Amino acid sequence: MKRSMSVLMMVFFLVAVKAGFTADPKKEASEAEVKKVEEAMPAKATITPAKQRKMLVFNKCEGFYHDVIPLAAKAFEIMGKKTGAFEVVTSDDKSIFSSEKLKEFDAVLLNNTTGLKLSDDQKKALLSFVKEDGKGLIGTHAASDNFGDWPEGAAMVGGQFDGHPWGGGGTWAVKIDDPEHPINKGFGGKGFKVKDEIYQIKGAYSRETHRELLSLDMSDAETCKPKGQKRADKDNAISWIYDFGKGRVFYCSLGHNHEIYWNPAILQHYLDGIQFAFGDLKVDATPTAKVKK
Template sequence: MKKVTLTALLSIFCLLAKAQNIQEFEPNDEWLAKIEKIAPNEPTVKNVSKKKILVFSKATGFYHWTIPHNIEMLKILAKKTKIFEVHVGYDIQKFEKKSLKNYDAVVFNNCNPSGPDRDLFADLLRQNTSLSDAEIKIKAPAYEENMMNYVKKGGGLMILHGAITVQNNSMEFSKMTGGSFDYHPKQQEMHVKEVDTNHPLVRAFKGKGLTHVDEPYFFKNAYFDYNFRPLLYIEVDQLEDVRKAVNNNINYVSWIKRYGKGRVFYSSPSHNAQSLENPELLQYFLDGLQYVLGDLKCDDSPMGKPK
């Protein structure tokens, strides 16, 4: 009995240590070779026209160390599948109407704005122009409208992890993306599960979900409209450090939705580049990208508010 107890305690200690000691690293040659080896060799939907995607990767607030890893991951998926090409962007001009027309989809790659305003477009204007604050208050909403109209008219939008905060205090933007960031407990090992194992966008997980170390995100604003098709969830009662009472033990962390003629895919996984070493997650991102590009057709009807 003592041996079993000690073994169990050691396992718990190792899991906690793993969650608290995720090491940051650069996307070096060894890591890139690993990702290229495990990345999908071909897309789920073949014989499609080659698309252009803008991977917007400028954070003006909290900087996620996985930004360069996500760029390289998407470049590898592009190289191996040959169905899209990656264009990386960092400046406000990318959200001009004429510029957005050049792309079939935009990827928000952890482009977190600063607080408390959480307005990426205003931040970018402050950093890249000499406009006064009064002028920025007029100009920033125009860029927000450009992005929303881009999706509404048929563009795709893929949002990775922290980029859900891009316009975090805008309810209209929240309605487009499916929700806004509220808070997250400490990093910890968690089991992310599929909402519907038969849905084509989660086929990569084979009904087993994904166990990894991540930040469990909680959401607000339009999230509680449930105007999306949920894909992945975590169980709140299995988490540590939950700071607010919840009405639903199921917390969705990834979803898809329509916005006008366009499509949106959001994935909270993952805060850490180590998660990208799961081939299932790479396949999931590729399928999500094919969804927003309009190649992968699937049920994206909104679930509606739980009864």
């Protein structure tokens, strides 16, 4: 009997891993972690919003589930309330991606979502929300691992996940590509090391079209070591902004590990990127390759 139960448990585990659900999607952030987030959060918005802003934080995964999602959602809720920069509505219901329902929002944040597949009408609504209506799209960490059947949607995020040679248990060097850029002000112009899972990016990402803010510092010996690296140019972007039609996109791949959400400098980076996506923080989004030096 015990052997049969062990076999059944192993089968269940393998099915769960294959489906991507390696954590409990309903597990809430712990009180201890929420307290750390509250203490590290910026005290005020970088700029007063032009109007009351509302952001949809979308949490649904149809691929691998990151157990940091509840904490991240709570962090953005705290950010909005503490700074007064925006109000948060959370959802994991894809029916919210309709032209009518999206009208109430100024930006959509894809919170570590993976493997999302939208209907044709939902694709049209989300694309139009940013490109035609001039709203904002924010992606955290695994947001670049969506829309495998929708090239235009993947391009809208700004690039696609292509593996993570830099695992979440390692500590990696980050380069400030644009030290004077307002969205990077929280870092004080200095590169830093971070313990987090770092993605390599393929697809639409390019310095010809994106303003790169952060990338891996490939001059660091430990950061160069991991196997499985694919980019010949070693341009492993971490964070970027760009104008997409009438709208604005901000993406940052930091956010696999829980401690990212009580790192003051990274929280400031997210706040400023979100305010850019709303259209409140006016910054230069000229693609990096086209910036006059």
